[in-house]
Each structure stands twice: as structure tokens, then as C-alpha cells.
Amino acid sequence: MLRRLVTLSLVLLVGLAVGQSNPWEAYRGTTIVVNWPATYHFELAASLIPQFTEETGIEVELDSVAYVNMRDRQVVEISKPGRGDLDVVAWVVFTKGEYVANQWITPLAPFLINPRLTSPDYDIDDIVPAFLLAGGKVGGTKGYLEGPGASLYGIPFSPETSILSYRTDIFEEYDLEVPTTYDELLETAQFITDNVPDVYGMTTRGSAGHQVVHAWLLHLSPYGGTVLDDDFNPVVNSPEAIAATYALKTILENSPPGMAAAGAGEQDAAFLQGQSAMYLDRSIVAAEALDPAKSRIAGNVGYALHPVQEKCGSETGGFALGIPSNSQNQEAAWIFIQWLTSKERDLEIAMMGGNPTRTSTHANPELQAMYPWYATVVEQLPCADADWRPLIPEWGAMNAPILGDEISAALTGQKTIEEALDSANERLRELLDRAGYYGW
Amino acid sequence: MRTNRFVPYLFLLPAVAILALGLLVPLYNSVMLSFYDWGFGQPWSARRFLGFANFERLVTDPTVWASVRTTFVFGFWVVTLEMLIGVGLALLLEKAVRGASFIRTIFVMPLMIAPVVVGLIWRYLLDARNGVINYYLTEIGEALPFLQALGFKTQTWLADPTLAMVSIIVSDVWQWTPFVFMIVLAGLQGLPGDVMEAAFIDGANWWKMTWHVKLPMLRNILLIALLMRIIDVFRALEVIFIMTGGGPGSSTRVLSLTLFQTAFTSQDLGYAATIALLLSVILIVFSIVLLMFSNPLKDKADF
Numbered sequence: 001m002l003r004r005l006v007t008l009s010l011v012l013l014v015g016l017a018v019g020q021s022n023p024w025e026a027y028r029g030t031t032i033v034v035n036w037p038a039t040y041h042f043e044l045a046a047s048l049i050p051q052f053t054e055e056t057g058i059e060v061e062l063d064s065v066a067y068v069n070m071r072d073r074q075v076v077e078i079s080k081p082g083r084g085d086l087d088v089v090a091w092v093v094f095t096k097g098e099y100v101a102n103q104w105i106t107p108l109a110p111f112l113i114n115p116r117l118t119s120p121d122y123d124i125d126d127i128v129p130a131f132l133l134a135g136g137k138v139g140g141t142k143g144y145l146e147g148p149g150a151s152l153y154g155i156p157f158s159p160e161t162s163i164l165s166y167r168t169d170i171f172e173e174y175d176l177e178v179p180t181t182y183d184e185l186l187e188t189a190q191f192i193t194d195n196v197p198d199v200y201g202m203t204t205r206g207s208a209g210h211q212v213v214h215a216w217l218l219h220l221s222p223y224g225g226t227v228l229d230d231d232f233n234p235v236v237n238s239p240e241a242i243a244a245t246y247a248l249k250t251i252l253e254n255s256p257p258g259m260a261a262a263g264a265g266e267q268d269a270a271f272l273q274g275q276s277a278m279y280l281d282r283s284i285v286a287a288e289a290l291d292p293a294k295s296r297i298a299g300n301v302g303y304a305l306h307p308v309q310e311k312c313g314s315e316t317g318g319f320a321l322g323i324p325s326n327s328q329n330q331e332a333a334w335i336f337i338q339w340l341t342s343k344e345r346d347l348e349i350a351m352m353g354g355n356p357t358r359t360s361t362h363a364n365p366e367l368q369a370m371y372p373w374y375a376t377v378v379e380q381l382p383c384a385d386a387d388w389r390p391l392i393p394e395w396g397a398m399n400a401p402i403l404g405d406e407i408s409a410a411l412t413g414q415k416t417i418e419e420a421l422d423s424a425n426e427r428l429r430e431l432l433d434r435a436g437y438y439g440w
Numbered sequence: 441m442r443t444n445r446f447v448p449y450l451f452l453l454p455a456v457a458i459l460a461l462g463l464l465v466p467l468y469n470s471v472m473l474s475f476y477d478w479g480f481g482q483p484w485s486a487r488r489f490l491g492f493a494n495f496e497r498l499v500t501d502p503t504v505w506a507s508v509r510t511t512f513v514f515g516f517w518v519v520t521l522e523m524l525i526g527v528g529l530a531l532l533l534e535k536a537v538r539g540a541s542f543i544r545t546i547f548v549m550p551l552m553i554a555p556v557v558v559g560l561i562w563r564y565l566l567d568a569r570n571g572v573i574n575y576y577l578t579e580i581g582e583a584l585p586f587l588q589a590l591g592f593k594t595q596t597w598l599a600d601p602t603l604a605m606v607s608i609i610v611s612d613v614w615q616w617t618p619f620v621f622m623i624v625l626a627g628l629q630g631l632p633g634d635v636m637e638a639a640f641i642d643g644a645n646w647w648k649m650t651w652h653v654k655l656p657m658l659r660n661i662l663l664i665a666l667l668m669r670i671i672d673v674f675r676a677l678e679v680i681f682i683m684t685g686g687g688p689g690s691s692t693r694v695l696s697l698t699l700f701q702t703a704f705t706s707q708d709l710g711y712a713a714t715i716a717l718l719l720s721v722i723l724i725v726f727s728i729v730l731l732m733f734s735n736p737l738k739d740k741a742d743f
Contacts, residue, residue, distance in 0.1 A: 075480075079482075079483070102482065206599070207598075207684075207685055207687055207688075208684070208685050208686055208687020208688055208689060208690070208693075209685045209686070209687065212687075256568070256569050257568040257569065257594050257596050257599075258567065258568020258569060258596040258597070258598065258599045259568075259599065260596065260599035260600075260687075260688055261568070261596070261597075261598035261599040261604070261684065261687065261688065262599075266567075266569075270569065275569065396705060396706065396707060397705065397706035397707065397708065399705075400701070400705050401701050401702070401705055401706050404687075405503070405686070405687075405689060405690045405693070406689070408687045408688045408689045408690075409688065409689025409690065409691075410689075411688070412599065412600065412601055412687075412688035412689055412691075413601075414601055414688070414689045414691065415689070427503075434477075
């Protein structure tokens with residue numbers, strides 16, 4: 001009896017102590033359902049969920065799905081009229097337009113301005129601006145960027161940008177300068193292919209569809225090109241876009257054979273196996289290059305800024321977290337998103353090997369000591385181009401079916417680059433015309 | 441005892457109802473949908489009636505007609521090779537050769553593998569840098585340098601428009617020749633022995649037996665195999681999707697892949713339904729033409 005009393009009072013005491021430190025006590029016992037992809041970063045985040053439940057008392061039911069099935073799974077739930085079953089969803093940046101157009105996700109302002117819900121330490125200004133725009137903002141003049149009409153719908157989570165990773169051993173042996181412009185990049189790539197035995201200058205994705213478009217976009221922004229102009233006219237046959245496509249073609253020619261059919265996995269493998277001397281794509285490859293189990297080049301990798309040509313510009317991609325309009329637990333959902341994207345958690349996830357969202361995390365000296373490429377990423381971030389691709393609802397139909405088809409045809413010699421881009425431009429125009437962009 | 445003449449229809453009713461539900465309702469929906477603009481995941485109330493606009497677009501859409509052409513090129517080679525090799529193998533392995541049952545089992549194995557896995561197997565085999573096929577090509581080419589001019593060197597199988605088409609044809613022939621083989625083998629074993637014996641006594645050699653006796657008697661079975669292969673060719677999707685994704689460019693984008701992309705990538709369900717109707721029309725025309733030659737359901741005189 002005495003023992004039970006002691007136990008009971010201990011439980012009460014602990015309860016009180018936690019209760020005092022928990023500003024969200026009112027939501028204790030709420031259960032939220034979270035749907036996100038089963039990728040490495042999200043698995044790291046999932047390992048923090050017990051800690052979240054302990055601190056806030058909010059239970060989390062995790063619905064972790066394969067990335068390719070994620071959107072379909074979400075659409076079924078979040079398009080339901082009335083009560084939905086999902087409270088937090090992750091989306092890949094280019095689905096945000098579609099979700100907002102259908103009113104499936106809710107603006108975050110009501111939560112952000114509620115002093116009882118959002119901690120003064122949350123500091124949303126600390127989130128890398130380009131990531132916040134690309135992952136979370138919808139509205140504005142362009143529809144997917146900042147502007148007087150723009151609202152915030154999501155907080156970036158597992159965002160990414162591009163830097164140049166290169167083999168320090170090869171660069172030292174052949175006394176090469178690390179390229180800072182595309183002209184130097186292409187020249188160095190050609191030199192390595194010609195002179196270093198069994199090593200190619202670069203590696204790239206190239207398979208028809210969204211893979212080759214990703215590779216192309218990486219070069220389009222530095223060459224000063226865009227997919228659409230400010231009036232939604234396609235301009236993929238502009239001189240800048242043509243130059244970027246020629247650059248991609250040179251990069252492909254200086255990559256190991258068969259990369260015109262390669263996806264991201266094959267692209268990464270060529271660098272990690274030591275067949276390619278330079279890698280220009282997602283910064284995340286740096287983490288894999290450190291891992292001797294995955295990489296033959298551990299210890300021989302250096303990092304540099306994404307080369308510039310007309311301007312500097314690197315990728316903005318990855319995911320964001322938001323709240324479905326039909327969620328019944330929106331406040332608790334926001335508490336979860338806020339907690340997971342807070343400064344402490346962002347750093348914690350980054351230290352475990354995830355992709356940070358915040359400027360302060362990128363600049364953290366401890367993190368930079370552990371993962372040397374973050375020093376380069378910090379320098380790269382001001383150039384991360386939130387307008388890297390037009391994140392309008394039609395992007396899915398523009399991306400793989402049209403651009404992916406024409407650029408691949410140009411790279412494999414079925415069409416000239418000029419013919420392919422002219423044809424792509426015309427097809428994009430027809431598509432956007434059907435979608436109603438020119439009906440005014 | 442006389443049965444009521446409605447009784448047979450009563451027994452047929454469940455089967456007819458299921459067929460109607462499973463076939464006619466989707467067909468009706470698909471025809472309806474082809475008159476609308478309707479996006480994936482939108483409520484049905486968000487559809488827009490377009491009249492015949494989807495059909496006008498279909499007629500002038502170069503990507504659709506390019507993929508029809510690609511389908512015919514792919515289909516011609518695949519069906520021709522599979523029929524020739526499948527029938528040839530069945531004739532060779534018809535008699536109890538030593539180890540025939542073992543060989544038959546091996547032949548049938550590709551049929552048992554899921555198409556997605558077949559796609560992955562071939563993708564890895566044909567990988568330009570690490571694939572087994574390129575490994576042996578370069579090894580042989582290095583051992584016997586004069587063969588290098590004949591292609592015994594690193595080939596970018598899936599990154600070259602022509603080689604990519606060859607690759608998907610080879611993978612389909614590898615997977616589906618056993619199907620033709622099995623059907624024809626079963627047909628051969630069902631041929632009446634007395635007819636064969638009579639032909640043999642009349643002095644027919646193996647070639648004459650095959651050409652003048654066996655193959656004509658197998659006509660219906662051959663036509664069924666041919667028809668099923670043609671239908672399957674138009675539905676081929678997974679293996680190509682995984683091996684090439686329709687590329688490089690659109691060089692291996694068959695009609696079913698265009699249909700899939702229109703529906704699920706472009707999320708343009710109305711137009712996808714229109715393309716699906718085109719696919720159905722092509723298949724129906726093929727079926728009618730083939731069945732005009734011989735209708736196994738009607739004509740039993742051959743046996």
C-alpha cells in the first residue's frame with residue numbers, strides 16, 4: 001500500500017514537472033497522423049518522435065510510405081470532404097501548387113501568429129529563405145514564390161541544394177584548378193577524360209523523363225535561363241537555355257558510357273566508385289562519399305561552389321511539411337511541425353546525417369567540423385535559386401512528358417539541340433494554353 | 441422432362457452480369473471521360489465538357505502517332521521472332537529428346553517472373569558500366585581484337601535509340617517466346633496419332649509432315665497464340681517502363697507508355713481515356729482481321 005502511494009505521488013510529481021514545462025498541455029492526449037516518405041532523413045526524424053510525445057503529450061501515429069506512392073496516398077485522404085485522417089503531410093516541392101490549387105492544404109499564418117501555439121524562439125527568419133520559398137510559399141505574381149499575394153503553406157523539411165564535389169587526389173596529381181565557371185568546368189572535365197586513365201571528368205543523370213530534366217535544370221539557372229518568363233511564356237529555346245543544353249551535352253560526353261540512360265543512383269555510383277572525378281548535383285552525395293561502405297573515394301573528396309556562368313544559381317528541392325485542410329487536429333499538427341523544425345531538432349537531425357533547413361544549423365561550427373561540406377553549402381545558399389523550376393500545378397505535365405522527352409532526344413542525337421528545344425517550347429505553350437494561361 | 445426455355449439464360453445471368461460490370465461499365469466510363477477535361481485527384485464535379493476536342497487533339501498529336509509507330513515496330517519484331525522461335529522450339533522438342541522435360545522447365549521460367557523484375561534483370565544485364573553483357577563483350581573483344589569491329593566492345597545499350605529498341609525487343613522475346621512454345625507444344629501433342637502415322641506410311645519426311653500436316657492442323661492454335669501475343673504487345677508496359685522509361689528521347693515510348701504518362705504523369709485523365717479508346721480500336725481491328733482467317737470458337741471442322 002505504502003509502495004503504491006509512493007509510486008502514485010512520484011508519477012504525480014513527474015506529471016506536474018512536465019506539465020509546467022509544457023506550453024501545449026491542452027493538447028495532451030491528442031493523436032495526430034503523420035504521412036511522409038520512408039527516406040533516410042525522415043527515418044532520422046522518426047527516431048525523435050518518442051521524445052516529442054514525452055515533451056508534449058501528443059501521440060503520433062506515423063504513416064511512412066514509399067516516396068513514389070506518397071502523393072497518391074495523400075490525395076485520397078486530403079481530398080475527402082469533411083474529416084480527413086491525415087494531420088501532417090510531407091510533399092515534394094513541386095506538388096505544392098497542385099495541393100493549394102485544390103485547397104487540400106491550409107495556410108500556416110493562423111498558427112504562426114497565435115502566441116499560445118508558436119514559441120517566440122521558433123524564429124522563422126532563420127529558415128533558409130530559398131528553401132522556405134520553394135517548399136512553402138504559394139501565391140505571389142509567379143504563383144510559387146514571394147510576393148504581395150503569397151502565403152505560407154509549408155515548412156521545408158529535408159531540403160537540398162547543389163554543390164560541386166571533386167576528387168582531391170586527382171586534382172592534386174594533375175595539378176588542376178577547381179573550376180569556378182562553367183567554361184572551366186567543361187574544360188577540366190575534358191582534360192580529365194582525355195588524360196586520367198579509367199576516369200571520366202564528370203557524371204550525370206540522363207535517362208528520359210524527370211531525371212534528364214533535373215540534370216538540365218542544374219545548368220539552366222547558372223546559364224541565366226528559365227523555363228517560363230514572367231508572363232508564363234515558355235522560353236526553353238532561349239540562347240541561355242541552348243547554351244545550358246550544350247553544356248549538359250559536353251558533361252554527358254565526359255561521363256562514363258551509358259549515362260544517357262542513367263538515373264540519380266547510377267550517377268552517384270559512378271562518382272562513389274571512383275569512375276568520375278567531379279560530381280555536380282545534390283549536396284547529399286557528400287555524406288555518402290564519407291561512408292567507406294558505400295564509397296571508394298572516402299577521404300579524397302573536396303567541395304566547391306556550384307560553378308557560375310552568367311550568374312550563380314543552384315538547386316532548390318526536397319520536401320516540406322504542412323497541414324491538410326480536412327485535418328481535425330490542426331493545432332497539434334502545427335505543434336509537431338514546429339517542434340520538428342525548431343533550431344534544436346534541426347541541428348540534432350543534421351548531426352545524425354539529415355538535411356538541415358536553417359541558416360543557423362548550416363553555420364554551426366560543430367556540424368561543420370563533423371561534415372566538412374557544410375562550410376561550402378553555407379556559401380552556396382545565397383545562390384540557391386527558389387525559381388529553379390516553375391512550381392506551378394502544371395509542372396508535372398511539363399517536366400517528364402515534354403522536357404524529359406525532347407532533351408533526351410537532343411542528347412542522344414535524334415534531334416539537334418535547337419530542334420528539340422523549339423519543339424519543347426511549342427509543346428509547353430500548347431499545354432499551358434490548354435491549362436488557361438493565355439485565355440485572357 | 442422439359443426445361444423452361446428461360447432456365448439456361450437464368451444460369452448465364454451471373455456470368456453476364458459480372459462481365460457487364462467488369463467490362464461494359466469501365467468501357468462506358470472511359471468513353472464518357474474522353475469528352476471531358478478532368479484532372480487526377482479532382483472531384484468529378486470539377487470536370488469540364490470539351491465535346492470532341494480530345495479527339496481533335498488526338499488526331500493531330502505527333503507524340504501519340506510517333507508512339508503508335510514505335511508500338512508497331514516493336515510489335516512486328518517481337519511477335520515475328522516469338523512465333524518463329526516458339527514454333528521452331530516446340531517442333532524440335534516435341535519428341536522425347538534426352539532431357540526434354542528439363543529443357544522445357546527452363547524455357548518456361550521467364551514466364552513465371554514478374555514483369556517488373558524482368559525489367560530490372562535486363563536493366564542490370566545491359567548496364568553500360570557494370571553489366572554482365574558488356575563485361576563479356578569487352579573480354580571477348582580484348583581476347584580477339586578483330587571482333588571489336590563487329591561490336592565486341594562496350595555498348596551503351598539503353599542510351600542509344602536503336603540499341604534501346606533492340607534491347608526491349610530481346611527482353612520481350614526472352615520472356616514471351618516460352619508462352620508460344622507452350623501453347624504450340626500442347627497443340628502438337630494433341631494431334632491425332634493416326635493422321636501422323638498415315639502421313640508417315642505415305643512416305644512424308646519430317647519437313648513435309650511439319651509443313652503439310654502438322655502446321656495446317658495447328659492453324660487455330662497458332663492464330664490464338666498470335667492474337668494473344670499481339671494483344672499483349674499493345675499492353676506491354678512495365679518492362680519498358682523500367683528498362684528505358686520510353687527513352688532515349690521517345691525512341692521506345694510505346695502507346696501504352698504514352699497512355700500511362702498522360703494519365704498519371706500529366707494527370708490528364710480525359711485525354712488519356714481518348715488514347716485508351718484509340719488503343720482499343722487498334723486491338724479490335726487486329727482481332728477482327730485475325731478472326732476472319734479462322735475463328736476457333738465457331739469453326740470446329742478442323743479437328
